[in-house]
Amino acid sequence: MSSTPASTLLEHFGLTATAAAAGGELGVHSPIDGAGIARLRTHSRDEVVQAVARSREAFLAWRSVPAPQRGELIRLFGEELRADKESLGRLVSIETGKILSEGLGEVQEMIDICDFAVGLSRQLYGLTIASERPAHRMMETWHPLGVVGVISAFNFPAAVWSWNFALAVVCGDPVVWKPSEKTPLTALACQAVFARAAKRFGAAPEGLSQVVIGPRDIGEVLVDDERVALLSATGSTRMGREVGPRVARRFGRCLLELGGNNAVIVTPSADLDLVVRGVAFAAAGTCGQRCTTTRRLIVHASVKDALLARLKKAYAALPIGNPLEPGVLVGPLIDGASFQAMQAALRSAQDEGGKVAGGERLLQDKYPSAFYVRPALVEMPAQTQTVRRETFAPILYVLAYEDFEEALRLHNDVPQGLSSSIFGNDLRETELFLSARGSDCGIANVNIGTSGAEIGGAFGGEKETGGGRESGSDAWKNYMRRATNTINYSRELPLAQGVRFDV
Ligand code: NAD
Numbered sequence: 001m002s003s004t005p006a007s008t009l010l011e012h013f014g015l016t017a018t019a020a021a022a023g024g025e026l027g028v029h030s031p032i033d034g035a036g037i038a039r040l041r042t043h044s045r046d047e048v049v050q051a052v053a054r055s056r057e058a059f060l061a062w063r064s065v066p067a068p069q070r071g072e073l074i075r076l077f078g079e080e081l082r083a084d085k086e087s088l089g090r091l092v093s094i095e096t097g098k099i100l101s102e103g104l105g106e107v108q109e110m111i112d113i114c115d116f117a118v119g120l121s122r123q124l125y126g127l128t129i130a131s132e133r134p135a136h137r138m139m140e141t142w143h144p145l146g147v148v149g150v151i152s153a154f155n156f157p158a159a160v161w162s163w164n165f166a167l168a169v170v171c172g173d174p175v176v177w178k179p180s181e182k183t184p185l186t187a188l189a190c191q192a193v194f195a196r197a198a199k200r201f202g203a204a205p206e207g208l209s210q211v212v213i214g215p216r217d218i219g220e221v222l223v224d225d226e227r228v229a230l231l232s233a234t235g236s237t238r239m240g241r242e243v244g245p246r247v248a249r250r251f252g253r254c255l256l257e258l259g260g261n262n263a264v265i266v267t268p269s270a271d272l273d274l275v276v277r278g279v280a281f282a283a284a285g286t287c288g289q290r291c292t293t294t295r296r297l298i299v300h301a302s303v304k305d306a307l308l309a310r311l312k313k314a315y316a317a318l319p320i321g322n323p324l325e326p327g328v329l330v331g332p333l334i335d336g337a338s339f340q341a342m343q344a345a346l347r348s349a350q351d352e353g354g355k356v357a358g359g360e361r362l363l364q365d366k367y368p369s370a371f372y373v374r375p376a377l378v379e380m381p382a383q384t385q386t387v388r389r390e391t392f393a394p395i396l397y398v399l400a401y402e403d404f405e406e407a408l409r410l411h412n413d414v415p416q417g418l419s420s421s422i423f424g425n426d427l428r429e430t431e432l433f434l435s436a437r438g439s440d441c442g443i444a445n446v447n448i449g450t451s452g453a454e455i456g457g458a459f460g461g462e463k464e465t466g467g468g469r470e471s472g473s474d475a476w477k478n479y480m481r482r483a484t485n486t487i488n489y490s491r492e493l494p495l496a497q498g499v500r501f502d503v
Pocket residue numbers: 151152153154155156160178179180181214215216217219220223234235236237238239242243256257258259260290291292390392418460465
């Protein structure tokens with residue numbers, strides 16, 4: 001069923017031959033029906049080493065191209081993405097199982113970061129600093145950093161790479177990308193779109209953008225190669241725990257975007273209409289497979305029953321099914337392992353005293369090899385070990401609170417620190433939530449859910465989420481190295497701090 005549009009799309013992106021590589025070890029399946037859509041040959045470790053060497057060559061040329069010209073290449077890439085939004089968005093949906101409007105939204109996010117990066121290419125500002133010495137000037141300059149390795153997760157198979165790629169390219173860096181082994185076709189399609197932009201640009205070095213296909217050991221080559229100046233890795237905390245120390249050991253730079261366990265606090269003054277809409281999208285949307293998915297609802301006891309009743313009604317009415325069909329709001333889980341992890345989490349929540357509604361498998365007759373579920377609502381007596389873990393599936397744990405300080409304590413008492421929000425109209429509570437004593441996450445919102453970030457802000461989180469920031473604000477500084485310059489335009493040589501050294 002999903003194979004027809006998939007094959008047409010592969011043809012559209014010129015991937016038919018690649019996707020049918022004889023003897024390809026990597027089977028690619030659509031979670032929509034579990035059907036195989038391609039068999040890809042994976043790269044060898046040697047081929048990744050060669051890709052890094054090409055990338056290094058590209059760096060030596062690209063770093064000298066003026067930044068606004070580098071921006072012109074990304075402007076063209078944004079144009080090509082606009083032209084191919086429909087096809088690429090559909091491929092994202094087929095490979096990840098997210099609904100079409102989210103597949104298209106992912107491509108829109110790529111276009112947005114291109115626009116942002118184009119503007120940035122004329123704004124890679126350094127500071128001018130007052131020197132303590134007469135007739136001296138100090139300044140800082142930002143230079144291209146080197147080869148950037150990007151390792152990405154399955155759930156945002158294109159956007160996360162583009163956040164890194166668009167900024168890296170305007171900053172003067174080439175990128176070697178290892179996408180998730182579950183979503184390699186989207187990566188190859190992105191390469192095909194970029195190749196068109198590079199052809200129009202004319203002078204992009206050959207190795208500026210490369211993709212290497214394979215499982216984690218292919219990513220490990222990027223992790224350990226000292227020519228990779230920045231390793232930007234998005235995925236589970238388990239992955240970050242392995243990758244971070246290995247990059248640190250060789251004094252490489254790391255940008256980690258890892259798991260979240262995002263909560264919404266609902267206060268007595270909250271507008272429940274907003275809460276139901278905001279939470280349904282953030283908790284059940286994308287079948288619970290966003291790093292920013294709402295996983296915990298911390299509700300004031302006085303509104304808990306009313307809110308739960310409304311959420312249960314909303315959940316019961318959620319159209320679940322083929323994400324390419326109009327009207328469907330929740331697609332499938334990525335695979336059977338993900339379904340098993342969800343069921344295991346629901347069982348342990350139950351053992352810990354949780355009351356589970358939903359979570360069962362759906363549409364098994366129609367799609368025996370796919371994993372559709374009803375998103376689960378689980379009332380918990382306390383913030384147990386299961387609640388404190390990220391399970392990458394649509395499970396919303398509901399906890400009651402009486403006192404606002406208790407809500408804040410529960411909110412922050414998890415190992416992760418990505419996204420958070422509060423619903424309420426009491427200024428004292430909402431401002432406290434945003435203050436130094438409030439949410440300890442990298443993203444803190446008021447009266448909107450935890451998911452669906454825009455590219456203008458820095459994206460990322462604290463604690464086990466890894467501490468990295470990507471996308472907007474000053475995230476570009478990750479992709480450059482800073483030099484502090486002191487210039488003496490006098491005939492004297494005064495030393496700083498009044499030190500005397502007369503020779
Ligand atoms: P995953 O950790 O299983 O895999 C992510 C990527 O890392 C894949 O490309 C995989 O091949 C690679 N990888 C795994 N172990 C590796 C190792 N030891 N060395 C090198 N590469 C390795 O994650 P997933 O299941 O694809 O994605 C879901 C997870 O990603 C969730 O935890 C989610 O919260 C997180 N995520 C975080 C963000 C964010 O911005 N914070 C965004 C998207 C997803």
